Amino acid sequence: MEPRILVLDGNQRAALAAVRSLGSKGLWVAVGESTPNSLAGLSRFCSETIQYADPYSSPRQFFSDVLQQVKALRITFLLPITEAATYVLLAYRTELPEEVILPLPHTEAVEQLANKNNLFGLARDQGIPIPDTVICQNAAEGLAALNDIRQYPVVLKPFKSNMLQDNAIVATQVVIAKTAEEAKRALHTHAFFEYPFTLQSFIEGTGQGIFALFDHGKPICYFAHRRLREKPPGGGVSVLSESAPVNEKLKVSATRLLHTVQWHGVAMVEFRVSADGTGYLMEVNPRFWGSLQLAIDSGIDFPWLLYLVSTGAELPDIHWRHRRVRWLLGDLDRLYLVLKAPSSTYSVAAKCIEILRFLKPGLRTRHEVNRWRDLRPFWFEVKQYLLALRN
Helix, strand or coil: CCCEEEECCCCCHHHHHHHHHHHCCCCEEEEEECCCCCCHHHCCCCCEEEECCCCCCCHHHHHHHHHHHHHHCCCCEEECCCHHHHHHHHHCHHHCCCCCECCCCCHHHHHHHCCHHHHHHHHHHHCCCCCCEEEECCHHHHHHHHCCCCCCCEEEEECCCEEECCCCEEECCCEEECCHHHHHHHHHHCHHHHCCEEEEECCCCEEEEEEEEEECCEEEEEECEEEEEEECCCCCEEEEEEECCCCHHHHHHHHHHHHHCCCCEEEEEEEEECCCCCEEEEEEECCCCCCHHHHHHCCCCHHHHHHHHHHCCCCCCCCCCCCEEECHHHHHHHHHHHHHCCCCCCCHHHHHHHHHHHHCCCCCEEECCCECCECHHHHHHHHHHHHHHHC
16 A cells, blocks of 8 residues: 555644655655644645644544544554644544554553653652652642742643643643742642642753654664754744754663653653753653754654654664754744843843844754745745734
8 A cells, every 4th residue: 555644733843844754755745734724734745735623622523534534545644743633643543544553652651651740750760860749639739738848939730731621622831930829829820730730849950852763662763952042032942953962861761761661653851951960851742843854954854764663664774963953933033032122131232143143043054944945835934924923
């Protein structure tokens, strides 16, 4: 049977990277999204586009729509990009046709790692550093636990960033509380704290990630990057990043976790590294990450390697190289935030320097979305950007 791939979440930049990766290998690739047009759907490497219900507001209908298209298009490989799509497909994966490959771990493995309450218990058992942690089942337990907290800030983490309910997906958020009053207010304000969550000490340090591909518990490859600029400037989405050598200590911790649960597929293992070099585990996500194109440009072609692993094909030699990738419109947004910031945050001289840095991102910097051989996604992104500005 001819391979036929359906990539979901077409408005994600990681979806565009996956479509370009797989399509450039001569594979037939379709793209799905909840909107008529999408970033990845306009790539020249996309052969067909489909539309489905929003997985957040209608998860069951989303799956039904995807299943219908899987059968109609004779899909053999189904690739979700976001957590929302991933969790819905995991919930209903037994309804997929047998010939369809869903390159995700068993649901039990995902629950062990993507569920933060389970993750921190497993990490503690494995001797992997974690912040001081109290597991709470609901807001009432959290309020009681605050009585024993003597040092702030503290971090309140819902057990999942997206919680799948019967008729919707509830998006949650991590809350950093600088005082007991802020923590209590968060517990009273956010409905998602009526579900399990963790109460943790705040780790001063820098965020670092290990990106990995595993084949039923066996490591295939790893990748790491360094964030050079973020939006917003104080910390957020990477808009300029470069590949970096993998931190061996973090790699050991990530490998121990992923091997223990016999992980299959890609994973993003996040750490916070303190001043003394200790890497404290933050979370594990069973999906591709925003800087996927950087990994591909650096010689670690995760979508292609995931496809080969999942289909039992022979793997090529993997050679890492240093690359830098920029998300142009994200970087433009960042510059705007810098220029409008008060002088107490950025002086006039500092703002002038940021303008120069924007105009000269560095030698060998490639653009993530706008690429000469595949420009339609960039024009679509520019159009959406201008519409957002007008509104």
